[in-house]
Amino acid sequence: MTSSASNTLSRWPTDRLLLWLLRGAAAIAGAIVVLIVAFLVLEALPVLRHVGVARFFTDPSWHPAEGFYNLTPMLWGTVFAMVGSVLVATPLGILSAVFCHYYAPPAVARPYRWLIELLAGIPSVVYGFWGLVVLVPLIGAIHPPGPSLLAGIVILTIMILPTIALMADASLAIVPQQYLRGAAALGLPRWATIRGVVFPAAKSGLCTGVILETGRAIGETMAILMVCGNVVQTPHSLFDPIRTLTANIALEMAYALGDHRAALFVSGLVLMGMIAALVAAADWISHGRIYG
Amino acid sequence: MVKALERHRDGREWLASIVVWSAAALVTATFCWLLGDILWHGLSHLSWTFLTAPPRNAGREGGIGPILVSTALILGVCLGVSVPLGVGTAVLLAEFTTDASLFGRLTRRSLDVLSGVPSIVFGLFGNVFFCKTLGLGFSILSGGLTLACMVLPILIRSTEEGFRAVPAGYRLSAAALGLSRTTTLFHLLLPAAVPGLLVGLVLGVGRAMAETAALIFTSGYVDRMPESLLDSGRALSIHIFDLSMNVSGGDANAYASALVLVVLLLAINRTASWLAEHWLHRRIITI
């Protein structure tokens, strides 16, 4: 790794100025999360005080008008949608990047990359609209009602694919040429090189891509709102409609007052907790290696 | 025995080829379906007047002129704030902190958590922090700053990856030559790390243009031509949302607006790519 990283002592005054400027920038960047969590906690406090945390997981249902605040079915909805989409998008995305670098002729690789870059910027509304008008009736024809966990997984996959594909593409690009030449010299065929040499070398970038795409999958609101059906229930099959925590906040925030509003902020906190848990798990599994 | 192993290996190679090409074909087909749909429905409503006239009749008629201006301003504010902050943080994390440092670990973790915050939470946070606490009200500035918060983790993480990819040899040679860290950074490392920065930029711009929920509560809904950064301005994604979900009969213009957005994105991505290649990366001559 970088051998100069531990040497922050330097003779040059510009270096010291630079260092403090950079530290300032990083402090601001790092502080944003703290601010957001503080904001969520402040808004959620009223309901946490009178209702208590346990009821958010043990009440009979989610009906704030009647005073019921069970978040569990929506939590399952979020988890299933996220897991499903990440499981499908990750191989597709990584294979897309592999395709761009190792299998496609250059005339095909460039437009393909442009296509994926384009798709990173299409609004979630457009994906949701397309899902509602094209995908949902298609799924409905196979198994009513149509808006379902499956529709959510498909749309989410399409949305997070560019993230993992582009990150994977960038990480594959920086694999040192010597590795590839060495593998060729050893007589390794293409797939064996990719699997045995390229993937381990590009590991850190690939893992960053997976984390970023998972974050996107958890945080997606608009498109999920339009294609998942928004029924508060724990899904038992791919064709059951679900409501995710984010869709819940979007649907009800506009009309919620008092305890109901605070309860929505609690669900926001639950989401942040989930992400923090995932990041911690990723860190622990890799023993910090993905960050090195 | 060797022949059998060879055949097995060839079979695996052949299978891998099929899988990779099918994956690419599947991805291309799905995206072409989507883009084709937008093109098909939106092309007929596109015209020069559409791009410059203000919206009329709640957006069903008229054009998207002021909305394009608002979007450009919001994007400008977002990138203007997030690129310096983001590149600075990435440089710090990659060059000036060891892997074991607590500051580095905490910052990276908090950025990963930030990347997963739902867009609606950003919208609500932006509304309370930028619009109310900092007193900016519904404005392009609030919208741009909120988007900058959303885009930061993506930008930082990919730029950091870009820096990690630069061979240690560069830094060692620079140190051997007695160059200051600042000079090494600006003249050697930044140009070499441009691919990572570019990916971060493309993903970040994409995320910023795609955002709806965060902007409804911060930069607002007003579709008038903005006169200053403190004016409320409607972004293109919100316009598309309003036309397709709130205004009956707005579908036609929603498709046309989506098409304009896609073309705009293409232009931005290509320009950023070209700039990065010709302006920064070319400084490095690799052996």
Next chain:
Amino acid sequence: MDKCLALFMLKKYAALVAISMAALMSVPASAGGQATAADQLTGKLVITGASTLAPLIGEIGKRFESLHPNVRIDVQSGGSSRGVADTRQGLADIGMVSRAMKDDERDLSAFPVARDGVCPILHQENPVQALTDEQIVEIYTGKISNWKLVGGKDAPITVVNKADGRSTLEVFLQYFKLKNVEVKAQVVIGDNEQGVKTVAGNRNAIGYVSIGTAEYDAIHGVPIKLLPIGGVAASTENVRTGVFPLSRPLHLVTRITPSGLAKAFIEYAQSKAVHDLISQQYFVPLAH
């Protein structure tokens, strides 16, 4: 950054000064007895609230701005509750509320500007032409789950309900004397257009939306049809004459009795001058 901001602010003030000079020098032509007051109306109004009302108030605002060039009307979306909350806290001058006022909202002054009906919709190809009130209640509570029981095809019914807190939902529940916990829906939607698109994409769906939205879409070829309630056909005409039983008022609210610019705007929004705008958005103007 600061310099750019300063430059922008300068441009904005310069533009405002130029416009005011031009306005002062031209002869204003305004309707009604407000000829002298019109020139002196200046300032900015911030209006937040229901997304259903936002397009309409936006259009009314634009027309008001063209009559009074020194005025700016900023309309923001965010929901009826936001309209109420922002008006109470003084963050907005006027709130938009797309339902009848609740008891705990008596502290606000409410000014109705239009009416909107709510009706059930089915897919155009669904053979069922009408449903009685009891049948609708039983479909929505899950007791009837197949179209053949009400004279349709042998297919399971996909019930589309609106999300908690929406005014259309409250109007619907109130008329059919249901509670939201009793409703067993397969799909829950947010905005009216989402409901229309969901029903248009599913031959066996039933939902309910604002009559204005449904009428506009049905006329423009979207494959839905509006069901009558209690024998009365669902149309904006019937809502206007008061024959149609299911409707909600659309209000502008303020914290204190409005004065100055807010008063002028509210009076304008309630006047005959904007009836064409209201009809254009497929709402029903109130008779005066």
